[in-house]
Amino acid sequence: MDTMIATEGLTKVFGAKTVVDSVTLQVNRGEVLGFLGPNGAGKSTTMKMITGYLRPTAGRSAICGQDVLDNPIEAKRHLGYLPEGAPLYPDMSPRGFLMFIAAIRGLRGAEKAKRVDQAIAMTQLAEVLAQPIETLSKGFKRRVGLAQALLHDPDVLILDEPTDGLDPNQKHEVRKLIHDIAPTKAIIISTHILEEVEAVCSRAVVIAQGRVIADDTPAGLIARSPRHGAVTLTVAAARAEAVKNALGSITGVGAVQQGKANGKGVLLTAFAKDGADVATAIAERAAAEHWPISNLHTERGDLDSVFRSLTNPTARKAA
Protein backbone atom coordinates (compact mmCIF):
# COMPACT_ATOMS: atom_id res chain seq x y z
CA MET A 1 0.00 0.00 0.00
CA ASP A 2 1.10 3.54 -0.70
CA THR A 3 1.87 5.56 2.36
CA MET A 4 0.73 9.09 1.50
CA ILE A 5 1.00 10.84 4.84
CA ALA A 6 3.76 9.98 7.25
CA THR A 7 4.59 11.75 10.48
CA GLU A 8 7.28 10.84 12.90
CA GLY A 9 7.34 12.02 16.50
CA LEU A 10 5.53 15.30 15.78
CA THR A 11 5.80 17.44 18.89
CA LYS A 12 4.79 21.02 19.56
CA VAL A 13 5.64 22.91 22.70
CA PHE A 14 4.14 26.35 23.34
CA GLY A 15 5.98 27.93 26.24
CA ALA A 16 5.89 25.35 29.02
CA LYS A 17 2.93 23.46 27.58
CA THR A 18 3.36 20.42 25.36
CA VAL A 19 0.37 20.66 23.06
CA VAL A 20 1.27 17.75 20.80
CA ASP A 21 3.43 14.98 22.14
CA SER A 22 5.26 12.72 19.73
CA VAL A 23 2.53 11.86 17.25
CA THR A 24 3.56 9.23 14.74
CA LEU A 25 1.04 8.31 12.05
CA GLN A 26 0.93 6.74 8.63
CA VAL A 27 -2.01 7.07 6.34
CA ASN A 28 -2.24 5.00 3.18
CA ARG A 29 -4.08 5.57 -0.06
CA GLY A 30 -7.73 4.59 0.36
CA GLU A 31 -7.79 5.29 4.08
CA VAL A 32 -10.04 7.86 5.72
CA LEU A 33 -8.59 8.60 9.10
CA GLY A 34 -10.90 10.19 11.65
CA PHE A 35 -9.03 12.35 14.10
CA LEU A 36 -10.93 12.43 17.37
CA GLY A 37 -10.34 14.16 20.63
CA PRO A 38 -11.77 16.64 23.08
CA ASN A 39 -11.44 20.35 22.35
CA GLY A 40 -7.87 21.45 23.00
CA ALA A 41 -6.47 17.94 22.63
CA GLY A 42 -4.08 19.06 19.90
CA LYS A 43 -5.99 17.94 16.80
CA SER A 44 -5.73 21.22 14.91
CA THR A 45 -2.14 21.80 15.98
CA THR A 46 -1.21 18.34 14.70
CA MET A 47 -2.93 19.03 11.39
CA LYS A 48 -1.16 22.38 11.06
CA MET A 49 2.15 20.57 11.49
CA ILE A 50 1.28 17.81 9.03
CA THR A 51 0.54 20.45 6.39
CA GLY A 52 3.77 22.29 7.12
CA TYR A 53 2.02 25.48 8.21
CA LEU A 54 3.34 25.18 11.75
CA ARG A 55 6.94 24.25 12.38
CA PRO A 56 7.09 21.36 14.86
CA THR A 57 9.29 21.62 17.94
CA ALA A 58 10.47 18.10 17.09
CA GLY A 59 9.64 15.43 14.55
CA ARG A 60 8.83 15.52 10.85
CA SER A 61 5.97 15.18 8.45
CA ALA A 62 5.93 14.10 4.81
CA ILE A 63 3.21 14.21 2.18
CA CYS A 64 3.64 11.79 -0.71
CA GLY A 65 7.23 11.29 0.33
CA GLN A 66 8.03 15.02 0.32
CA ASP A 67 9.10 16.50 3.65
CA VAL A 68 6.87 19.50 4.35
CA LEU A 69 9.74 21.61 5.66
CA ASP A 70 12.49 20.59 3.23
CA ASN A 71 10.32 20.53 0.10
CA PRO A 72 7.31 22.61 1.10
CA ILE A 73 6.12 23.52 -2.38
CA GLU A 74 6.32 19.95 -3.73
CA ALA A 75 4.54 18.63 -0.64
CA LYS A 76 1.78 21.26 -0.85
CA ARG A 77 1.09 20.45 -4.50
CA HIS A 78 -0.22 17.07 -3.38
CA LEU A 79 -2.24 18.55 -0.54
CA GLY A 80 -5.79 19.84 -0.25
CA TYR A 81 -6.32 21.51 3.10
CA LEU A 82 -9.37 22.90 4.85
CA PRO A 83 -8.03 24.84 7.86
CA GLU A 84 -9.91 25.13 11.13
CA GLY A 85 -12.92 27.44 10.74
CA ALA A 86 -12.63 27.41 6.92
CA PRO A 87 -11.02 30.86 6.54
CA LEU A 88 -11.81 32.58 3.22
CA TYR A 89 -11.33 36.02 1.66
CA PRO A 90 -14.60 37.76 2.57
CA ASP A 91 -14.60 40.28 -0.30
CA MET A 92 -14.22 37.70 -3.06
CA SER A 93 -17.00 35.75 -4.75
CA PRO A 94 -16.81 31.95 -4.60
CA ARG A 95 -16.07 31.82 -8.32
CA GLY A 96 -13.35 34.47 -8.12
CA PHE A 97 -11.84 32.74 -5.14
CA LEU A 98 -11.84 29.30 -6.79
CA MET A 99 -10.35 30.75 -9.99
CA PHE A 100 -7.56 32.26 -7.88
CA ILE A 101 -6.86 28.95 -6.14
CA ALA A 102 -6.92 27.16 -9.50
CA ALA A 103 -4.38 29.62 -10.93
CA ILE A 104 -2.09 29.15 -7.92
CA ARG A 105 -2.47 25.40 -8.41
CA GLY A 106 -1.02 25.89 -11.88
CA LEU A 107 -4.24 25.21 -13.78
CA ARG A 108 -4.73 27.20 -16.96
CA GLY A 109 -7.33 27.78 -19.65
CA ALA A 110 -9.98 25.14 -20.33
CA GLU A 111 -8.57 22.76 -17.74
CA LYS A 112 -8.89 25.47 -15.10
CA ALA A 113 -12.51 26.21 -15.98
CA LYS A 114 -13.32 22.50 -16.02
CA ARG A 115 -11.81 21.83 -12.58
CA VAL A 116 -13.50 24.88 -11.06
CA ASP A 117 -16.85 23.75 -12.48
CA GLN A 118 -16.30 20.24 -11.11
CA ALA A 119 -15.49 21.54 -7.64
CA ILE A 120 -18.58 23.78 -7.76
CA ALA A 121 -20.77 20.82 -8.79
CA MET A 122 -19.32 18.52 -6.12
CA THR A 123 -19.96 21.00 -3.34
CA GLN A 124 -23.23 22.40 -4.78
CA LEU A 125 -22.21 26.02 -4.87
CA ALA A 126 -23.87 26.97 -8.15
CA GLU A 127 -26.50 29.26 -6.62
CA VAL A 128 -24.08 31.56 -4.74
CA LEU A 129 -21.20 31.86 -7.20
CA ALA A 130 -21.30 35.62 -7.71
CA GLN A 131 -22.13 36.69 -4.16
CA PRO A 132 -19.38 38.05 -1.86
CA ILE A 133 -18.24 35.24 0.46
CA GLU A 134 -18.89 37.36 3.56
CA THR A 135 -22.63 37.33 2.81
CA LEU A 136 -22.83 33.52 2.65
CA SER A 137 -24.25 31.27 5.36
CA LYS A 138 -21.90 29.17 7.46
CA GLY A 139 -22.79 26.06 5.48
CA PHE A 140 -21.95 27.66 2.14
CA LYS A 141 -18.69 29.08 3.47
CA ARG A 142 -17.67 25.62 4.66
CA ARG A 143 -18.47 24.24 1.22
CA VAL A 144 -16.43 26.94 -0.51
CA GLY A 145 -13.56 25.86 1.74
CA LEU A 146 -14.11 22.25 0.71
CA ALA A 147 -14.31 23.14 -2.97
CA GLN A 148 -10.99 24.92 -2.65
CA ALA A 149 -9.39 21.84 -1.08
CA LEU A 150 -10.77 19.46 -3.72
CA LEU A 151 -10.16 21.63 -6.75
CA HIS A 152 -6.88 20.14 -7.94
CA ASP A 153 -7.88 16.54 -7.17
CA PRO A 154 -5.10 16.17 -4.58
CA ASP A 155 -3.66 12.85 -3.39
CA VAL A 156 -3.90 13.96 0.22
CA LEU A 157 -6.82 15.74 1.86
CA ILE A 158 -6.64 17.19 5.35
CA LEU A 159 -9.97 18.54 6.51
CA ASP A 160 -10.34 20.20 9.89
CA GLU A 161 -13.98 19.75 10.90
CA PRO A 162 -15.41 19.63 7.36
CA THR A 163 -19.06 19.32 8.45
CA ASP A 164 -19.07 21.92 11.23
CA GLY A 165 -22.01 24.28 10.74
CA LEU A 166 -23.72 22.17 8.10
CA ASP A 167 -27.33 21.01 8.43
CA PRO A 168 -28.05 17.24 8.48
CA ASN A 169 -28.68 17.09 4.72
CA GLN A 170 -25.47 18.93 3.93
CA LYS A 171 -23.57 16.74 6.38
CA HIS A 172 -24.87 13.70 4.58
CA GLU A 173 -23.80 15.14 1.21
CA VAL A 174 -20.29 15.95 2.43
CA ARG A 175 -19.86 12.48 3.97
CA LYS A 176 -21.04 10.91 0.74
CA LEU A 177 -18.58 13.07 -1.17
CA ILE A 178 -15.71 12.02 1.10
CA HIS A 179 -16.76 8.41 0.78
CA ASP A 180 -16.87 8.62 -3.02
CA ILE A 181 -13.41 10.15 -3.45
CA ALA A 182 -11.77 8.10 -0.70
CA PRO A 183 -10.48 5.11 -2.72
CA THR A 184 -7.87 7.16 -4.60
CA LYS A 185 -6.76 9.41 -1.76
CA ALA A 186 -5.44 9.48 1.77
CA ILE A 187 -7.76 11.59 3.89
CA ILE A 188 -7.57 12.90 7.44
CA ILE A 189 -10.66 14.51 8.91
CA SER A 190 -10.92 15.88 12.39
CA THR A 191 -14.27 15.92 14.06
CA HIS A 192 -15.95 15.71 17.39
CA ILE A 193 -19.08 14.20 15.87
CA LEU A 194 -18.69 10.52 16.65
CA GLU A 195 -21.34 9.29 14.25
CA GLU A 196 -19.30 10.87 11.48
CA VAL A 197 -16.40 8.56 12.27
CA GLU A 198 -18.65 5.55 11.94
CA ALA A 199 -20.16 6.94 8.75
CA VAL A 200 -17.03 7.79 6.74
CA CYS A 201 -13.83 6.69 8.43
CA SER A 202 -11.95 3.47 7.89
CA ARG A 203 -9.75 4.24 10.86
CA ALA A 204 -10.11 6.26 14.03
CA VAL A 205 -7.30 7.87 15.97
CA VAL A 206 -8.12 9.28 19.38
CA ILE A 207 -5.88 11.99 20.73
CA ALA A 208 -5.97 13.44 24.24
CA GLN A 209 -3.54 15.86 25.85
CA GLY A 210 -1.46 15.74 22.71
CA ARG A 211 -0.93 11.98 22.68
CA VAL A 212 -2.40 9.26 20.49
CA ILE A 213 -4.29 7.03 22.90
CA ALA A 214 -6.11 4.80 20.43
CA ASP A 215 -5.62 3.89 16.77
CA ASP A 216 -8.20 1.40 15.57
CA THR A 217 -11.05 0.83 13.13
CA PRO A 218 -14.33 2.43 14.21
CA ALA A 219 -15.74 -1.10 14.76
CA GLY A 220 -12.70 -1.99 16.84
CA LEU A 221 -13.21 1.08 18.99
CA ILE A 222 -16.88 0.31 19.51
CA ALA A 223 -15.93 -3.24 20.56
CA ARG A 224 -14.08 -1.67 23.48
CA SER A 225 -17.38 -0.51 24.90
CA PRO A 226 -18.44 -2.58 27.91
CA ARG A 227 -21.91 -2.81 26.36
CA HIS A 228 -20.53 -4.35 23.18
CA GLY A 229 -22.04 -7.85 22.74
CA ALA A 230 -24.29 -7.46 25.76
CA VAL A 231 -27.82 -8.88 25.39
CA THR A 232 -30.82 -6.87 26.48
CA LEU A 233 -34.22 -8.48 26.86
CA THR A 234 -37.61 -7.34 28.04
CA VAL A 235 -39.21 -9.86 30.33
CA ALA A 236 -42.63 -9.93 32.06
CA ALA A 237 -42.28 -8.47 35.53
CA ALA A 238 -43.58 -11.61 37.27
CA ARG A 239 -40.63 -13.78 36.14
CA ALA A 240 -37.98 -11.05 36.07
CA GLU A 241 -36.17 -12.33 39.15
CA ALA A 242 -36.03 -15.95 37.92
CA VAL A 243 -34.79 -14.95 34.46
CA LYS A 244 -32.20 -12.67 36.00
CA ASN A 245 -30.79 -15.58 38.00
CA ALA A 246 -30.87 -17.89 35.00
CA LEU A 247 -28.98 -15.32 32.91
CA GLY A 248 -26.30 -15.08 35.54
CA SER A 249 -25.68 -18.82 35.35
CA ILE A 250 -25.02 -18.92 31.59
CA THR A 251 -21.32 -19.31 30.74
CA GLY A 252 -19.75 -16.16 29.39
CA VAL A 253 -22.23 -13.85 31.08
CA GLY A 254 -20.75 -11.48 33.59
CA ALA A 255 -22.92 -8.96 35.38
CA VAL A 256 -26.66 -8.77 34.81
CA GLN A 257 -28.18 -5.35 35.11
CA GLN A 258 -31.84 -4.77 35.83
CA GLY A 259 -33.34 -1.69 34.23
CA LYS A 260 -36.58 0.11 34.80
CA ALA A 261 -39.92 -1.59 34.42
CA ASN A 262 -42.08 -0.31 31.58
CA GLY A 263 -45.49 -1.30 30.24
CA LYS A 264 -44.13 -4.41 28.55
CA GLY A 265 -42.02 -5.70 31.40
CA VAL A 266 -38.57 -5.32 32.93
CA LEU A 267 -35.37 -4.62 30.99
CA LEU A 268 -32.49 -6.97 31.76
CA THR A 269 -29.02 -6.56 30.29
CA ALA A 270 -26.54 -9.45 30.42
CA PHE A 271 -22.96 -8.25 29.89
CA ALA A 272 -20.56 -10.54 28.08
CA LYS A 273 -17.27 -11.44 29.77
CA ASP A 274 -14.10 -10.92 27.68
CA GLY A 275 -15.95 -10.48 24.42
CA ALA A 276 -17.68 -13.87 24.64
CA ASP A 277 -20.64 -14.46 22.31
CA VAL A 278 -23.53 -14.94 24.71
CA ALA A 279 -26.47 -14.13 22.46
CA THR A 280 -26.94 -17.66 21.06
CA ALA A 281 -26.77 -19.31 24.47
CA ILE A 282 -29.28 -16.84 25.90
CA ALA A 283 -31.68 -17.30 22.99
CA GLU A 284 -31.56 -21.09 23.28
CA ARG A 285 -32.12 -20.98 27.02
CA ALA A 286 -35.00 -18.56 26.61
CA ALA A 287 -36.66 -20.86 24.07
CA ALA A 288 -36.10 -23.97 26.18
CA GLU A 289 -37.47 -22.44 29.34
CA HIS A 290 -40.25 -20.47 27.66
CA TRP A 291 -39.22 -17.12 29.10
CA PRO A 292 -42.00 -14.55 28.68
CA ILE A 293 -39.88 -12.11 26.70
CA SER A 294 -41.19 -9.52 24.28
CA ASN A 295 -37.83 -8.32 22.96
CA LEU A 296 -34.26 -9.58 22.74
CA HIS A 297 -31.37 -7.82 21.05
CA THR A 298 -27.59 -7.66 21.08
CA GLU A 299 -26.03 -4.32 22.02
CA ARG A 300 -23.43 -2.84 19.64
CA GLY A 301 -21.95 -0.63 22.25
CA ASP A 302 -21.41 3.02 21.46
CA LEU A 303 -18.48 5.16 20.47
CA ASP A 304 -19.64 7.80 22.87
CA SER A 305 -18.85 5.88 26.03
CA VAL A 306 -15.55 4.60 24.58
CA PHE A 307 -14.58 8.14 23.68
CA ARG A 308 -15.41 9.40 27.15
CA SER A 309 -13.62 6.62 28.95
CA LEU A 310 -10.52 7.10 26.77
CA THR A 311 -10.29 10.86 26.97
CA ASN A 312 -11.61 11.58 30.43
CA PRO A 313 -10.08 9.42 33.17
CA THR A 314 -12.79 10.26 35.70
CA ALA A 315 -15.50 8.98 33.36
CA ARG A 316 -13.71 5.66 32.95
CA LYS A 317 -15.45 4.09 35.92
CA ALA A 318 -18.86 5.36 34.96
CA ALA A 319 -18.72 4.01 31.42
Added chain:
Amino acid sequence: MGNVPTIFRREFAGYFATPVAFIFIIIFLALAGSFTFYLGYFIERGNADLQTFFLFHPWLYLLLIPAVSMRLWAEERKQGTIELFLTLPISIAEAVVGKFLAAWAFVSLALALTFPMWITVNLLGEPDNGVIAAGYIGSLLMAGAYLAIGSCLSALTKNQVIAFVLTITVCFLFTAGGSSVVLGLVQGWAPEVVVNAVQSLSFMTHFQNISKGVIYVPDAIFFAAVILSWLVANILIVDLKKAD
Protein backbone atom coordinates in the same frame (compact mmCIF):
# COMPACT_ATOMS: atom_id res chain seq x y z
CA MET B 1 8.48 33.76 -8.56
CA GLY B 2 6.00 32.24 -11.04
CA ASN B 3 3.02 32.80 -8.75
CA VAL B 4 3.68 36.52 -8.25
CA PRO B 5 1.38 37.60 -11.14
CA THR B 6 -1.50 35.49 -9.80
CA ILE B 7 -1.11 36.86 -6.26
CA PHE B 8 -0.66 40.36 -7.66
CA ARG B 9 -3.91 40.17 -9.63
CA ARG B 10 -5.95 38.94 -6.66
CA GLU B 11 -4.51 41.57 -4.35
CA PHE B 12 -4.84 44.42 -6.82
CA ALA B 13 -8.46 43.53 -7.63
CA GLY B 14 -9.04 43.33 -3.88
CA TYR B 15 -8.56 47.10 -3.53
CA PHE B 16 -11.54 47.67 -5.80
CA ALA B 17 -13.84 45.10 -4.19
CA THR B 18 -14.72 47.65 -1.52
CA PRO B 19 -15.02 51.46 -1.61
CA VAL B 20 -11.58 51.70 0.02
CA ALA B 21 -9.81 52.25 -3.30
CA PHE B 22 -12.06 55.09 -4.40
CA ILE B 23 -11.95 56.83 -1.05
CA PHE B 24 -8.18 56.55 -0.94
CA ILE B 25 -7.71 57.88 -4.44
CA ILE B 26 -10.10 60.80 -3.93
CA ILE B 27 -8.47 61.82 -0.65
CA PHE B 28 -5.01 61.41 -2.11
CA LEU B 29 -5.86 63.68 -5.05
CA ALA B 30 -7.65 66.23 -2.88
CA LEU B 31 -4.76 66.47 -0.43
CA ALA B 32 -2.10 66.52 -3.16
CA GLY B 33 -3.96 69.35 -4.83
CA SER B 34 -4.67 71.44 -1.77
CA PHE B 35 -1.12 71.10 -0.43
CA THR B 36 0.20 72.33 -3.74
CA PHE B 37 -2.17 75.28 -4.12
CA TYR B 38 -2.69 76.44 -0.54
CA LEU B 39 0.48 75.45 1.30
CA GLY B 40 2.77 75.63 -1.72
CA TYR B 41 1.41 78.85 -3.28
CA PHE B 42 1.57 77.17 -6.68
CA ILE B 43 -0.16 80.03 -8.48
CA GLU B 44 1.45 82.87 -6.57
CA ARG B 45 4.98 81.58 -7.21
CA GLY B 46 4.41 81.99 -10.91
CA ASN B 47 6.93 79.29 -11.82
CA ALA B 48 6.08 76.68 -14.43
CA ASP B 49 7.25 73.67 -12.44
CA LEU B 50 5.90 71.10 -10.00
CA GLN B 51 8.37 71.75 -7.16
CA THR B 52 5.63 72.67 -4.71
CA PHE B 53 3.58 69.68 -5.79
CA PHE B 54 6.36 67.20 -5.06
CA LEU B 55 7.51 69.07 -1.95
CA PHE B 56 4.62 67.72 0.09
CA HIS B 57 4.69 64.12 -1.15
CA PRO B 58 6.72 62.76 1.79
CA TRP B 59 4.10 64.12 4.21
CA LEU B 60 1.23 62.96 2.05
CA TYR B 61 2.66 59.44 1.96
CA LEU B 62 3.44 59.49 5.65
CA LEU B 63 -0.25 59.97 6.30
CA LEU B 64 -1.82 57.81 3.61
CA ILE B 65 0.52 54.91 2.87
CA PRO B 66 0.25 53.33 6.33
CA ALA B 67 -3.51 53.19 5.67
CA VAL B 68 -2.86 51.10 2.57
CA SER B 69 -0.15 48.89 4.04
CA MET B 70 -1.69 48.20 7.43
CA ARG B 71 -4.04 45.55 6.10
CA LEU B 72 -1.55 43.66 3.93
CA TRP B 73 -0.67 40.97 6.49
CA ALA B 74 -2.59 41.98 9.62
CA GLU B 75 -5.86 41.26 7.85
CA GLU B 76 -4.71 37.81 6.68
CA ARG B 77 -3.83 37.04 10.26
CA LYS B 78 -7.09 38.38 11.66
CA GLN B 79 -9.21 36.46 9.14
CA GLY B 80 -7.12 33.31 9.47
CA THR B 81 -6.68 33.27 5.69
CA ILE B 82 -2.90 33.33 6.19
CA GLU B 83 -3.14 29.61 6.97
CA LEU B 84 -4.96 28.93 3.74
CA PHE B 85 -2.66 31.23 1.75
CA LEU B 86 0.60 29.79 3.06
CA THR B 87 -0.45 26.15 2.64
CA LEU B 88 -0.86 26.75 -1.08
CA PRO B 89 2.13 25.71 -3.19
CA ILE B 90 3.76 29.15 -3.11
CA SER B 91 6.87 30.44 -1.42
CA ILE B 92 6.66 33.12 1.25
CA ALA B 93 8.82 35.35 -0.94
CA GLU B 94 6.24 35.11 -3.74
CA ALA B 95 3.47 35.99 -1.29
CA VAL B 96 5.34 39.01 0.10
CA VAL B 97 6.43 40.31 -3.31
CA GLY B 98 2.98 39.77 -4.87
CA LYS B 99 1.25 41.71 -2.12
CA PHE B 100 3.85 44.47 -2.13
CA LEU B 101 3.72 44.96 -5.90
CA ALA B 102 -0.08 45.11 -5.85
CA ALA B 103 -0.01 47.81 -3.17
CA TRP B 104 2.68 49.69 -5.07
CA ALA B 105 0.70 49.49 -8.29
CA PHE B 106 -2.35 50.81 -6.48
CA VAL B 107 -0.46 53.81 -5.08
CA SER B 108 1.10 54.36 -8.53
CA LEU B 109 -2.38 54.53 -9.97
CA ALA B 110 -3.31 57.22 -7.45
CA LEU B 111 -0.11 59.09 -8.31
CA ALA B 112 -0.75 58.76 -12.04
CA LEU B 113 -4.17 60.33 -11.55
CA THR B 114 -2.46 63.58 -10.56
CA PHE B 115 -1.74 64.07 -14.29
CA PRO B 116 -4.02 67.16 -14.45
CA MET B 117 -1.30 68.95 -12.45
CA TRP B 118 1.16 68.19 -15.20
CA ILE B 119 -1.30 69.33 -17.88
CA THR B 120 -1.94 72.53 -15.92
CA VAL B 121 1.72 73.57 -15.75
CA ASN B 122 2.12 72.78 -19.42
CA LEU B 123 -0.85 75.00 -20.24
CA LEU B 124 0.37 77.82 -18.02
CA GLY B 125 3.97 77.84 -19.08
CA GLU B 126 6.82 75.85 -20.49
CA PRO B 127 8.07 73.59 -17.73
CA ASP B 128 11.04 71.27 -17.97
CA ASN B 129 9.18 67.99 -18.43
CA GLY B 130 12.37 66.05 -17.71
CA VAL B 131 12.43 67.49 -14.21
CA ILE B 132 8.76 66.62 -13.76
CA ALA B 133 9.38 63.03 -14.94
CA ALA B 134 12.23 62.74 -12.46
CA GLY B 135 9.91 64.01 -9.74
CA TYR B 136 7.36 61.34 -10.55
CA ILE B 137 9.99 58.61 -10.59
CA GLY B 138 11.39 59.80 -7.26
CA SER B 139 7.92 59.97 -5.76
CA LEU B 140 7.17 56.44 -6.94
CA LEU B 141 10.38 55.09 -5.44
CA MET B 142 9.70 56.84 -2.17
CA ALA B 143 6.14 55.43 -2.08
CA GLY B 144 7.62 51.95 -2.55
CA ALA B 145 9.93 52.49 0.39
CA TYR B 146 7.06 53.58 2.65
CA LEU B 147 5.00 50.60 1.51
CA ALA B 148 7.81 48.12 2.15
CA ILE B 149 8.14 49.44 5.71
CA GLY B 150 4.37 49.25 6.18
CA SER B 151 4.07 45.74 4.74
CA CYS B 152 6.80 44.45 7.01
CA LEU B 153 5.31 46.02 10.14
CA SER B 154 1.85 44.79 9.19
CA ALA B 155 3.18 41.22 9.42
CA LEU B 156 3.96 41.75 13.11
CA THR B 157 0.38 41.96 14.29
CA LYS B 158 -3.18 40.93 13.58
CA ASN B 159 -4.38 44.35 14.66
CA GLN B 160 -4.54 46.87 11.82
CA VAL B 161 -4.56 49.86 14.16
CA ILE B 162 -1.29 48.73 15.73
CA ALA B 163 0.15 48.20 12.26
CA PHE B 164 -0.96 51.71 11.26
CA VAL B 165 0.52 53.45 14.31
CA LEU B 166 3.80 51.50 14.12
CA THR B 167 4.16 52.30 10.44
CA ILE B 168 3.49 56.03 10.88
CA THR B 169 6.09 56.16 13.65
CA VAL B 170 8.81 54.34 11.74
CA CYS B 171 8.02 56.22 8.53
CA PHE B 172 8.21 59.51 10.39
CA LEU B 173 11.74 58.67 11.53
CA PHE B 174 12.71 57.92 7.94
CA THR B 175 10.96 60.99 6.55
CA ALA B 176 12.36 63.47 8.97
CA GLY B 177 15.70 61.76 9.53
CA GLY B 178 17.48 64.92 8.42
CA SER B 179 15.43 67.31 10.55
CA SER B 180 16.42 68.73 13.91
CA VAL B 181 13.55 66.82 15.60
CA VAL B 182 15.04 63.43 14.84
CA LEU B 183 18.68 64.47 14.84
CA GLY B 184 18.20 66.06 18.26
CA LEU B 185 17.43 62.60 19.61
CA VAL B 186 20.85 61.28 18.67
CA GLN B 187 23.01 64.39 18.70
CA GLY B 188 24.98 64.98 21.82
CA TRP B 189 25.41 61.39 22.92
CA ALA B 190 25.99 59.38 19.76
CA PRO B 191 29.22 59.58 17.78
CA GLU B 192 29.15 61.63 14.63
CA VAL B 193 29.13 58.52 12.45
CA VAL B 194 25.73 57.59 13.86
CA VAL B 195 24.38 61.09 13.44
CA ASN B 196 25.50 61.07 9.83
CA ALA B 197 24.01 57.64 9.28
CA VAL B 198 20.64 58.74 10.62
CA GLN B 199 20.79 61.83 8.47
CA SER B 200 21.63 59.82 5.38
CA LEU B 201 18.55 57.62 5.87
CA SER B 202 16.25 60.59 5.41
CA PHE B 203 13.74 60.00 2.62
CA MET B 204 13.32 63.75 2.33
CA THR B 205 16.93 64.41 1.37
CA HIS B 206 17.09 61.62 -1.19
CA PHE B 207 13.71 62.50 -2.67
CA GLN B 208 14.60 66.19 -3.00
CA ASN B 209 17.80 65.28 -4.79
CA ILE B 210 15.85 63.30 -7.36
CA SER B 211 13.01 65.79 -7.77
CA LYS B 212 15.43 68.57 -8.61
CA GLY B 213 15.65 66.80 -11.93
CA VAL B 214 18.74 64.70 -11.76
CA ILE B 215 18.28 61.07 -10.89
CA TYR B 216 21.45 60.46 -8.97
CA VAL B 217 22.19 56.78 -9.00
CA PRO B 218 22.99 56.74 -5.25
CA ASP B 219 19.55 58.16 -4.42
CA ALA B 220 17.76 55.61 -6.58
CA ILE B 221 19.89 52.84 -5.11
CA PHE B 222 19.06 54.13 -1.65
CA PHE B 223 15.32 53.67 -2.18
CA ALA B 224 15.81 50.29 -3.89
CA ALA B 225 17.92 49.14 -0.95
CA VAL B 226 15.33 50.34 1.57
CA ILE B 227 12.57 48.46 -0.30
CA LEU B 228 14.65 45.32 -0.60
CA SER B 229 15.79 45.18 3.00
CA TRP B 230 12.31 45.75 4.42
CA LEU B 231 10.87 43.09 2.13
CA VAL B 232 13.52 40.59 3.23
CA ALA B 233 12.63 41.41 6.85
CA ASN B 234 8.97 41.00 5.88
CA ILE B 235 9.63 37.48 4.53
CA LEU B 236 11.48 36.50 7.70
CA ILE B 237 8.75 37.85 9.97
CA VAL B 238 5.98 36.06 8.07
CA ASP B 239 7.95 32.83 8.21
CA LEU B 240 8.72 33.07 11.92
CA LYS B 241 5.44 34.46 13.13
CA LYS B 242 2.93 32.93 10.75
CA ALA B 243 1.16 30.79 13.30
CA ASP B 244 1.12 33.14 16.28
